Amino acid sequence: MIADAGADDERAALFLGIDTGGTYTDAVLWSEAGGVVAKAKALTTRHDLAEGIANAADRVIAAAAVDPGIIRLVSMSTTLATNALVEGQGGRIALVMIGFAETDLDKSGLRQALGSDPVLFIAGGHDVHGQAKALDIEALEMALPDLAGTVSGFAVCAYFAVRNPAHELAVHDLLREKTGLPVTCSHELSAKLNGPRRALTTVLNARLIAMIDRLITATEGFLEKRGIDAPLMVVRGDGALVSAAFARTRPIETILSGPAASLVGARHLTGLDNALVSDIGGTTTDVAVLDGGRPRLDPEGATVGGFRTMVEAVAMRTFGLGGDSEITPDDQAFAPRLKLGPRRLVPLSLLAKNHGADVIAHLERQLKSPQPGRLDGRFALRTGVPEALAAGLSPSEAELYQRIPREPQPLDKLLASTSQTATLHRLVARGLVHIAGFTPSDACHVLGLQQNWDPGAARLGALLFARRKDGMGRPLAETPEALARQVYAALIRRSSEVILETAFAEDGLDGPHTVAHPLVQNALSGRGGIAGVKLAIDRPVIGLGASAPIYYPAVGGMLGVEVQVPANSDVANALGAVVGQVRVSLTAEVTQPVEGRFRTSAGETIRDFDNEQKALDFAETILRAEVTARAAQAGTDEAEITVSRDIRAATVEDKRTFVGAILTATATGRPRIVH
Incomplete structure (x- = not known):
């Protein structure tokens, strides 16, 4: 009976979701038992986002007529990081490149992203198997007294740090000891190869740390003033939730946070696993795909402000089309x-x-x-x-x-x-x-x-x-x-076109050119001829946004597709911020540097084995422990862990040769709430 009472208490727990959009900041109060309890909007205050957040949150609490002290969880999605990268904003940082040459700055847009920010090249790094080269930090130590007073943080990227992060960690410790400033290491953000793009992602993350920290600090201050003693979560660009402390150190992962939250909210409101989601606001229309109940992610990494990062985020297409x-x-x-x-x-x-x-x-x-x-x-x-x-x-x-x-x-x-x-x-x-x-x-x-x-x-x-x-x-x-x-x-027509552009692009076609084809244009206009085409989309469309009920029924008629505009579609982003789950992933790699030796690289742990299976099992053991700890840091105590193995082997003359393996551990769970 006590267990049942506890479960009922959990279902009745009140959560506050907040989303800062280009025009409005939305807030919603939600419980698992009662759904949306109240919702409210306030104009986004671009000069001080915390002001708009406070206005929206105060209004939704007043609308629900509840004591703010009973709120058990607060979660927000934000466009702050996205807008900062698009507008070229952020703090001045210094980049430390370990084992790279200056010509590497001309790759992946790294030199353009750095602008006038300083960069230091020092000897070191590792080879493809994680074996170290000599690290020389003398030049860095000499430059630090002048650098420390002119930058807001450091980005550190070492050659093949994803195979062995030892040199990044050594430089991180030195910089923290000598300057006390924030330091971002590239291996913390991505386990993928391509050093210059990893360095670019690290630079952008280091730039955003102070900005996201101010937003989170201001929001925490607001919660404290209102007597809301609850965990604060932030939506990542892939739709997962992470704790505010986690987001503080990895703000780059919050790019496309708002659009990701809208997809999570769309699935929750409709129950549809497969759909095209079109979110119309005052300024833009964002279109993305739901597959199997989850947002489809960009396999190449999110592109924001012209820079292709290594951050997993929703594959969202944004069009300059809105009610305003x-x-x-x-x-x-x-x-x-x-x-x-x-x-x-x-x-x-x-x-x-x-x-x-x-x-x-x-x-x-x-x-x-x-x-x-x-x-x-x-x-x-x-x-x-x-x-x-x-x-x-x-x-x-x-x-x-x-x-x-x-x-x-x-x-x-x-x-x-x-x-x-x-x-x-x-x-x-x-x-x-x-x-x-x-x-x-x-x-x-x-x-x-x-x-x-x-x-x-x-x-x-x-x-x-x-x-x-x-x-x-x-x-x-x-x-x-x-x-x-x-x-x-004109808005109905253009809204139909951007949905088709997204569908064609997801199928590997040139979206804009395909939509512009006379046959497609004739189909949209309902004009027939001896030859023509009929358009078909394999899944329904979910229309989101305050003005979606005005436009999207007509869009569905033009496309000949089922369109759902669910109740509370005007606050889908804020709702998505509280109904999502914490999800973190880590990878480990097993290589064979010489025949008969199997090397496991799992985070900071590197160990050799004489047996492939032992190396794989050890990698999984390390991954499970580390992803459990990472999930707790991200904000969940009840993580479900899955591990996948991608083993590459070649068979020559009936003899199997191990080439390599990548193991991925994923932890998923609901965020912890205050009791």
Whole structure:
């Protein structure tokens, strides 16, 4: 009876999930027994993500009317690491290369990733069988007094460290002793060969440590203030959960954390093991594949900010398409049509809701002009980031920036020349200024599909946009409703295309070129002929995002496929952050450096045997112990462990010759919760 009561208590435990997206930070309270108890959204505060997290968490706790002290687990997914790599941000670090030559910097984009950060080359490293070369740390010791005060951390990569990490560990200990700064070693992040790409991954990880540490520290501070004494977990890029302490040392693994959480949430909400998942937000649409109940991973490692890392992450395709996408007429098209994205604008309906009658007054003033203006219906306003981030502006950028207030300023009053338009776009790219204009969200307000912001501003924006001329000199639409229907249809069409692009690419085809083929375009348009094709997708589509119920039923009709838009799809990311599992993997390798000697390399342990089976069994024993310890560090005490063996052997003249073996141990379990 006591056991049953304990099980019931576990099922009723309340978990808090948080996701920081490009536009909104979502929060959800969930229990295994009751499902989603409450959900809430707050605007993402890009200048201080912790502020948006606190706002969303406070709102969901208030909505549930619960004492925050009863929350037993907190888990978050974040775009912080992804955004930092895309935008080239992060701390200044020093890279120590052991046994490499300077020419290795020209491989895998390593030199580009380093930029002006310092790099030191020292003798050492190991050969393919893990046998050491002479390590010389004298040059490093001499450079440390000057380096220590100018960098925020170190990245260390040694030649064949995946076969023997001894030299990386020796340099790690020296750097920690002499500087006290964070040190990342390449063997901690990947067991794969390709030294320069391993070094690149290590550099990016070292850059992110301080940034992720600030986010986790701020979140822990918020939890402490609210009396929430619960473990804090973070979603990795492969959808698994890890403890905050684990994520602090390996922040590179949190890239694509948000999209991974959405896939975990999608499976939980629908129960589907095989599906295409399409998550539409304000800025982007993310499309990925569920296979056998798990996200399909990128076998080559995640690519973020143009850099191919060695980090396992979901195979996610991201498109600049969302409810807040910029709309522009495609003047190059033979038949007039509208283009969407990739840039995000603040919708006019949201702008008017937040800033009142002045927005309406300017739109009405522009409508009174007999001729449409190229800047009609466009506004600029500051994003609200700290003034320090505006450092380094050119004189023309600084002058324009000073003239842009925190309140929306119509572009026809703000800009006097085409050159100033280019200057404004540079301020937008720096994240200092937002541009507002007519978007698909506004079109949905005109059509009555959305009612959450100001429909009057949306209709005025549609009137202004509709009277713009196409390439033939004709108005784009006769009425605001007709324009809104064009925009809505364009988003449905493009959403269908990006799902097809992903499906074709997963099948090994060139996604964009295949979708652009006339036969595919005719199939999407429903145009027949003597010859044609019918499109088929082998699995249903799951539509996620706050606006998914508005668009995705029509997307399913265009593709001729079942589409599910589950309840709570608007907080699938935050839900995915709390329903996932801890999962960690480690590998060991067995080689034969000389005939009859079998060498096991398992982490820091290297041992030779005269028997293949003994070497394999020893490797598995070490792996099981190490993966159990790693799983506990990652946040679970109830790990289920599986070990696979990939043995390579050749048979020549009926004689079997052992070539090598890779053993992989995986530990999976639910995160520990506070009792």
